[in-house]
Amino acid sequence: MEYSETSYEGDRKNGRMEGSGVYTFPTGTKYVGEIKDGLFHGHGTLHFPSGMKFEGEWEKGLAKGVGQGENGQYTFSDGLQYEPEDWSYCDVLDRRFYTEICHGLKPAGRSQLTNEEPSKEIPIGWYDCGDGLYNPSNRVVYDYDQQFLRNADDEEHEWIVRTCRKGVKD
Known part of the structure; x- marks a missing residue:
C-alpha cells in the first residue's frame, strides 16, 4: 500500500484485509x-x-445492483438522497437547486449558480466539473484544494467542456 498511497486500518486474516475496516484511497475517498x-x-x-x-451491499469488490436502484443509497453532501424512482429534484418541471427547495428562492436579480451558496471560485478558463476543477490546458481534474484527482480522457474532456460551468472574467 505504500506504493499506491492507500491505507487500511482494520481486521486482518492470514495477512489479508478481512473483517471490518477503513480503506483510504489517495484521493481521500474512504470505504x-x-x-x-x-x-x-x-x-x-x-x-x-x-x-x-x-452506502450499500458489496460483493467481490463491486457494489451490488448499482444502476438498478437496488442495495444502495447515494447521498449528496447537502443530505439529499438520490431516488431512482419518482426523482423530483431538478427535473424538467422544476429546475431549482435542493438548497432553494429547502430555504427558498433568492430575490429577483440574484442568481444562484450552484447548489452551494456562495458558489466556488473557478479560475479563468477552468471548469467546475462537480467533484473538482478541470484545467483544459493540461487535462487534469484537481479537487477544490488544488490537489490532483485524475487525468481526463477524451470523453470526459468533451463532456466537461460541453456541460460544465466555466470560469470567466467578471
Missing part, C-alpha cells in the same frame, strides 16, 4: 465496512471528500 479476502464484501459505505457518500 468503511466489511471486507473479505482483500475486497469490499458485505455492508459498507464509500465516503467522498466532497461529503457525498454511497
